[in-house]
Structure formats: structure tokens, C-alpha cells
Amino acid sequence: AQSVSQHNHHVILSEAASLELGCNYSYGGTVNLFWYVQYPGQHLQLLLKYFSGDPLVKGIKGFEAEFIKSKFSFNLRKPSVQWSDTAEYFCAVFYNQGGKLIFGQGTELSVKP
Amino acid sequence: GAVVSQHPSWVICKSGTSVKIECRSLDFQATTMFWYRQFPKQSLMLMATSNEGSKATYEQGVEKDKFLINHASLTLSTLTVTSAHPEDSSFYICSARPGTGVLQETQYFGPGTRLLVL
Numbered sequence: 094a095q096s097v098s099q100h101n102h103h104v105i106l107s108e109a110a111s112l113e114l115g116c117n118y119s120y121g122g123t124v125n126l127f128w129y130v131q132y133p134g135q136h137l138q139l140l141l142k143y144f145s146g147d148p149l150v151k152g153i154k155g156f157e158a159e160f161i162k163s164k165f166s167f168n169l170r171k172p173s174v175q176w177s178d179t180a181e182y183f184c185a186v187f188y189n190q191g192g193k194l195i196f197g198q199g200t201e202l203s204v205k206p
Numbered sequence: 207g208a209v210v211s212q213h214p215s216w217v218i219c220k221s222g223t224s225v226k227i228e229c230r231s232l233d234f235q236a237t238t239m240f241w242y243r244q245f246p247k248q249s250l251m252l253m254a255t256s257n258e259g260s261k262a263t264y265e266q267g268v269e270k271d272k273f274l275i276n277h278a279s280l281t282l283s284t285l286t287v288t289s290a291h292p293e294d295s296s297f298y299i300c301s302a303r304p305g306t307g308v309l310q311e312t313q314y315f316g317p318g319t320r321l322l323v324l
Contacts, residue, residue, distance in 0.1 A: 127312070136317035137250075137299070173248070194301075194313055196249040196274065 095121045099197035106174055106199050107205045114169040114200050116184030125187040126167040127194075130178045140182075143159055143167065154178070176206045209233055210302050212316035219290055220324055227285045227319045229300030235280035236302035240313060241273070244297040256283045290323040297321075 100115035118124065128140040141152025148160040158169045167184060184197040209232040219225050229239055237258050239293075254275050255263045255272040262275035272294075274286040285293055297320050301313040 129315070137301075137315035139312060139314070142312060192255075193252060195252075198249045199247075 094166070095186070095191065095193070095195050096120055097184055097186050097195050097197040097198050099182075099184050101200045102198070103201045103203070105203045105205065106204050108176055109173045110204075112169070112171040112174045112178070112202070114182055114184075114202070116167045116169065116197055117188045118167070118184075118195075120165060121186075121188045122190040126158070126160060126183040127187070128152065128156070128167070128169050129183045129185060130180045131183065131199075137183065174202070174204050176204045178202060179204045195197065208304065208312075208314040208316040210273045211299065212298075212300055214319060215317060216322075218322045218324065221291055222289055222293075225321060226288075227298055227300075229283045229285070229302070229316050230279045231302040231304070231314070234257050234302070234304040236283075236304055237280060238303045239277060239283040240277060240301045240303070241274055241283075241285050242299045242301065244299055246297075246320070249298060252287075267287050276295050287321065290321070292323045295321055296322045 096119045098117045126143040129137045130140050131137050134178050141150050141155050143150045143160045151157045156171050158167055182200045185194050187194045207313045211230045217225055239256045241253045243253050244250045252265050253268045256275045256277040258277045258280050264270045270289055277283040297318050299318040301315045303313050
């Protein structure tokens with residue numbers, strides 16, 4: 094079955110710490126990969142996406158993600174987090190076979206000022 | 207660009223009534239819109255895929271007679287929760303995909319509608 098797994102349910106960091114959020118997905122043919130962020134009380138916003146090409150993708154607000162095909166992973170990173178990065182982060186995978194966007198469980202990030 | 211709106215943002219209703227939620231793509235045309243449901247502290251679960259001018263495709267376990275979806279134009283899809291019950295209380299989110307026939311294109315999400323059924 095097509096599924097997406099995020100390793101951490103809740104991550105707590107201090108400002109300036111580095112961030113890495115894990116995301117793995119099940120094999121299902123050709124995929125497109127996304128990270129969305131949901132700030133408190135706001136709607137989902139696209140952070141970055143990978144369709145093809147350079148597996149290291151840069152997104153908004155200093156975020157980046159690396160697609161490792163052999164590991165079925167698409168981890169999100171940021172070298173130095175800020176208090177304003179406090180939000181829920183969702184990894185999502187679009188499986189071309191089936192045409193569905195499958196979301197991970199989400200990771201709540203809390204950044205202490 | 208690529209803004210999706212939902213209306214209403216909040217709705218409280220009595221058990222047994224029907225509630226209609228609108229999803230609009232404001233600055234692009236969307237042949238396909240999606241409806242998701244999000245429970246507290248959980249991820250988004252796809253309920254159905256709505257294609258303009260045709261019947262919606264429902265995910266397994268989603269009652270099509272309870273969650274009526276209409277995609278009457280390229281910028282509007284509606285979700286009607288019929289005979290709502292307290293267990294239907296949830297956060298309903300729509301998304302829209304611009305372009306035609308390109309499966310990989312990005313979905314843009316609305317702000318969501320919080321439904322509380324008393």
C-alpha cells in the first residue's frame with residue numbers, strides 16, 4: 094500500500110539549532126515529493142517540492158530537502174531554526190500510479206526562543 | 207498567485223442538518239479539486255477527488271451519499287455534509303490543482319473549514 098511515514102511526532106529545538114525531519118515513503122513507482130508547513134491557525138503552505146533533476150531541493154525560508162531514491166527518503170533540513178518556524182510540517186508524496194497525494198502523519202516543531 | 211479560498215471558515219450546526227462548504231480557486235482554473243479531512247493532531251486524509259463536470263471519485267470508506275461533492279465550474283467545488291452528526295465534526299480542507307491533465311502539478315490548499323456538529 095502507498096504510505097508515507099514521518100519519523101518524529103514532536104520535535105523541540107532551541108533557536109539556531111539545526112533541524113532535520115525524516116520522511117520515508119513506500120515504493121509505488123514514479124513519485125513527486127512535497128513538504129508542506131502549517132503554521133498555527135493557518136492553512137497548508139508549500140515549502141518545497143521535487144519532481145526531477147537535482148535531488149537537493151531548496152525551498153522557501155531557508156529550508157531544503159534531499160531526495161534519496163535508494164532509501165525512499167525525502168528529509169527536510171534547515172541549518173538554523175527560528176522561533177517563527179514553530180509549526181506542523183507534513184511530508185506528502187504524489188504517486189503517479191493512482192494519482193493521489195498521500196500525507197505523512199505530520200511533525201510538530203516547537204522552537205524555543 | 208495560486209490562492210484557494212474556503213467558505214465558511216467555521217460552522218456550528220445541529221445534528222441532522224446539512225452543511226455546505228465552498229472551495230474556490232481565486233486566480234487559476236482547477237479541473238481537479240480534492241477534499242481532505244483532518245482530525246486533531248493527525249494528518250490529512252483524502253476523502254474524494256472532484257473533477258469539473260463529472261462525478262467525484264470517493265476514497266474507500268467515505269460515504270458518497272453523506273458527503274456530496276459538486277464541481278460545477280473550473281473555480282468552484284462544494285462539499286455538502288448531509289444529515290450531519292457529531293462524529294462528522296472535523297476540519298475539512300480542499301485543494302486545487304491548476305492545469306489540465308498533468309498529474310504532477312502541485313496542489314494548493316484552502317484554509318480549511320472547521321465543522322462542529324452539536
